[in-house]
Amino acid sequence: MRREGGTSSCCRPRRCRSPARWGRRSTRSPCSERDPIRISRERGGSVVTAVQHVAVVGAGITGLATAIALARGGVEVDIIEASEELTTVGSGISLQANALQAFAHLGVWDQVRREGYPFDGLVLRLPGPGADVISRREEPTGASDMPSAMGIPRAALARVLFDRAIALGARGRFGMRAAGVEQRAGAASVRVGEELIGTYDLVIGADGLHSAVRESIGIEAGPEPTGMGIWRAFVGRPSEVTTTELYYGGPAYIAGYTPTSESSMYAFLVFDTEKRFQTPPDEAARIMAERSLAYSGPWEAIRADLAGGAAVNYTWFTSHLLDAPWHVDRAVVIGDAAHSCPPTIAQGAAQSLEDAVSLTDLLLSAERLDESMWEEFYRRRVGRARAVVDASMQLAEWQRDGEDHSHEMPELIAGLGRRLAESA
Ligand SMILES: Cc1cc2nc3c(=O)[nH]c(=O)nc-3n(C[C@H](O)[C@H](O)[C@H](O)COP(=O)(O)OP(=O)(O)OC[C@H]3O[C@@H](n4cnc5c(N)ncnc54)[C@H](O)[C@@H]3O)c2cc1C
Known part of the structure; x- marks a missing residue:
């Protein structure tokens, strides 16, 4: 597709203002901070790109990162989200060096860092009285100006990404549950109920684990439960917690917490799966407090917050990896x-952020959506995603089999670290 270069109304200097509330049915900011490289290419003559008008289905981390990158590149982006408002299931999230580098690439690192709690390293403690510290590991990133990891409340991260996407000109269309994608010669539309929405060069399904886009393009594979379930609570941060801390041993497969801001952190306990999805909030907090009794130290403060009504979320772990291709004609799925x-x-x-960055880099530099572009996308993405899925599953199996794998774990994690440090 070819577009003539020249002035664009969305490049006029106007003050940007974030929408007063997130999650209106439709939001698009009149102003944008377009990609300077692309603007100079436009001024120099015609711009050739693979896509001009894209629907991103899903306003999670993947969809919002994708929308930022495309909108900054001058692409018209509609974000189609099922929820009425920007929602964030879960409490906080840990993000590692490759995620932080993706935020820098997207131009949101400063805002993300301000909203979260950056740190280096990891602390291991023992269960029982005193919660003795048995190890403090430093984890250099290789990038001297960045921490090795951070925690952030999911809601704060979503807000930073959404505000940036809207400031760049993307449009949020909330309360629209995509039922699938309809493709005609050279174009795709999103089906919402009986209606077909838009005429797009590409529909990007960033609609999470139970993706409707994935199903509608005929990909049958999808997430499978791994047999583990997690209780997560959003609580206050005791001042002694300055990094992720995990407990080695005790009744839970994994027990720990990650700071998410000066005042907050999320705590988690992992056990075998149970049918607990509809547990009322009071009961969920009571269960989590009871199950944490083997852990001491900062867990005393966590239990006090649980007794005071801290929000608890319960969910299962899943695993899957689609074989390439992840696209059919003008629809593709990425992220979860x-x-x-x-x-x-x-x-x-x-990994979801890496998908978004790789795909959008290619879409903004390729002239056509052709097989060579897609092959390059899979070359960049499938191996890295597989390395992460395999290593994560291996660790989960080692945690469940009851044997001592402490001598194998460091090499598994270090090997994955080396793989992820390679450029995509
Ligand atoms: C318990 C748990 C803890 C985790 N902790 C970490 C961690 O610490 N660090 C880390 O890196 N990763 C972690 N992850 C993984 C991480 O949460 C996901 O990989 C990431 O959130 C995926 O983002 P996404 O945007 O692809 O999907 P989602 O976050 O699921 O977003 C999908 C969006 O699409 C919308 N949607 C769904 N269906 C439709 C539809 N039909 N039409 C329109 N919109 C739709 C949804 O409402 C949602 O807004 C964790 C996962 C779990 C389960």
Whole structure:
């Protein structure tokens, strides 16, 4: 597709203002901070790109990151989201160096860092009285100006990404549950109920684990439960907690917490799966407090917050990885729609961000949506996603089999770290 270069009304200097509320049915900011490289290419003559008008289905981390990158590149983006408002299931999230580098690439690192709690390293403690510290590991990133990881409340991260996407000119269309994608010669539309929405060059399904886009393009594979379930609570941060802390041993497969701001952190306990999805809030908090009794130290403060009504979320871990291709003609799935894994290495969102960055880089530099572009996308993405899914599953299996794998774990994690440090 070819577009003539020149002035564009969305490049006029106007003050940007974030929408007063998120999640209106439709939002688009009149102003944008377009990609300077692309603007100079436009001024120099015609611009050739693979897509001009894209629907991103899903306003999670993957969809919002995708929308930012495309809108900054001058593409018209509609974000089609099922919820009436920007929602964030879960409490906080840990993000590692590759995720932080993706935020820098998207131009949101400063805002994300301000909203979250950056840190280096990891602390291991023992269950029982005193919660003795048995190890403090430093984890250099290789990038001297960035921490190795951070925690952030999911809601704060969503807000930063959404505001940036809207400031760049993307449009949020909320309360629209995509039922699938309809494709005609050279174009795709999103089906919402009986209606066909838009005429797009590409529909990007970033609609999570139970992706309707994935199903509508005929991909049958999808997430499978791994047998583990997690209780998560959003609580206050005791001042002694300055990094992720995990407990080695005790009744839970994984027990720990991650700071998400000066005042907050999320705490988690992982056990075998149970049918607990509809547990009332009071009971969920009571269950989590009872199950944490083997853990001491900062868990005393966590239990006090649970007794005071801290929000608790229960969910299962899943795993899947789609074989390539992840696209059919003008529809593609990325993020959790394409792969998921237990968060034993906390890489799911990081891999989703890598999908968004790789795909949008190619869409903004390729002239056509052709097989060579898609092959390059899979070359960049499938191997890295597989390395993360396999390592995360291996760790989950080692946690469940009751044997001592402490001598194998460091090499598994270090090997994955080396793989992820390679450029995509
Ligand atoms: C318990 C747990 C803990 C985790 N912890 C970490 C961690 O610490 N670090 C990390 O990197 N990763 C972690 N992950 C993984 C991470 O949460 C996901 O990889 C990431 O959130 C995926 O983002 P997404 O945007 O692809 O999907 P989602 O966050 O699921 O977003 C999908 C969006 O699409 C919308 N949607 C769904 N269907 C439709 C439809 N039909 N039409 C329109 N909109 C639709 C949804 O409402 C939602 O807004 C964890 C996962 C779990 C389960």
